[in-house]
Amino acid sequence: MVFVDDSKTDQVPRAGLGxxxxxxxxxxxxxALGPYAADLAGLCAELGVPEGVELKWNPGRAAPQFWRGAGGRLRPALRRGMLELAADHGIRSAVVVWDRGHLDWPMRDRVEPAVLAYLYERIERFLAERDALGVVVADEPGHAGGSWLRAAKELTESGTPHVVPERVVLPILTAPSHLVPHLQLADLVAAATTAAVAGRPAGLELLEPLARLARRNEAGRIGGAGLVLWPPQLMDLHFWLFGERVYRRRGREHPLGPAAAPADRPGRIFQRTDGLGRTA
Structure with a gap:
């Protein structure tokens, strides 16, 4: 079972990103479906989270009163606990992050379909690696739901130029996340990864459990497999986030960070700095 959710942030401390x-x-x-849900319920009980409260990265203004009064230590403990439990149960993840500061295409017409296609390719490849079939369940889209579902249906029928639809056996389904704890995990993984890429402390402090969860390629690297950064000029962030020194793209291995030649690729602003004050 594959569970999908989205994330977006304008709070980007990392210089050079939009x-x-x-x-x-x-x-x-x-x-792991039942055991993870049961262990998550146990974690919530241990931390004092009332039964039935939806676990979201950003509960929003309409959130239950509990979140408005929750102490500052509860959310970090809950987030880390959810991710560590997931890794312990053999759950894996893949996230696609698009920077509109580098490539500001229209959201609904181009960005959302492209991000969905990139993620769909990772889903098909992961299932092929495991020789498995899968069902994909996404959180109910908050806007333009009809167009999103049509794009999802086209993917499961026609695939992409790089992936044939063989492993996802049904059109992508949707469900309300407050009823599905695994969708709440997807919300956390997408939002925490986005926050880490943005350079926000709440995401950076979760890099270790996020790395445990992330899908890896045959060389054991997360870049391009468990985390896709687009456009490619962002590839050096894989060095700053996970310490990876090589990124493989289109059959070519690109040195990252301090190992990269200064003029290896124009626009790669993170070759020598992480955008947060650290330099190589």
Whole structure:
């Protein structure tokens, strides 16, 4: 079972980035569906989260009174606990993050379909690696739901130029996230990863459990497999986030960070700095 949710942030401390848009998936083995939900309920009880309260990265103004009165230590403990439980149950993840500061295409017409296609490719590839079939469940889209669902249906029928639709056996389904704890995990993974890319402390402090969850390629690297950054000029962030020194794209291996030649690719502003004050 694959659960999908989106994220977006304009709060971007990392110099050189603009608004970030993301879509994330968590891959839950069939035999982990019940155990993860049960362990998550146990974690909530341990931390004093009332039964039935939806677990969201940003509960918003309409959130239950509990979140408005929750202490500053509860959310970090809950977020880390959710991610660590997921990793312990063999759940894996993939997230696509699009920087509109580098490529400001129209959101609904171009960005959202492109991000969905990139994520769909990672879903098909992950299922192929596991020799598995999958069902994809997404959080109910908050806007333009009809167009989003049509794009999703086209993917499951026609695939992309790089992936044939073989492993996802149904059109992408939707469900309300407050009823599905695995969608709440997808919300956390997408939002925490987006926050880490943005350079926000709340996301950066979760890099370790996010790395445990992330899908990896045959060389054991997250870049391009468990985390896709677009456009490609952002590839050096894989060095600053996960310490990776090589990024493979279109059959070519690109040195990252301090290992990259100064003129390796124009526009790669993170070759020598992380945008947060650290330099190589």
């Amino acid at each position: 608004q970030l848009v993301a879509l994330g998936a968590v891959f839950v083995p069939e035999d």
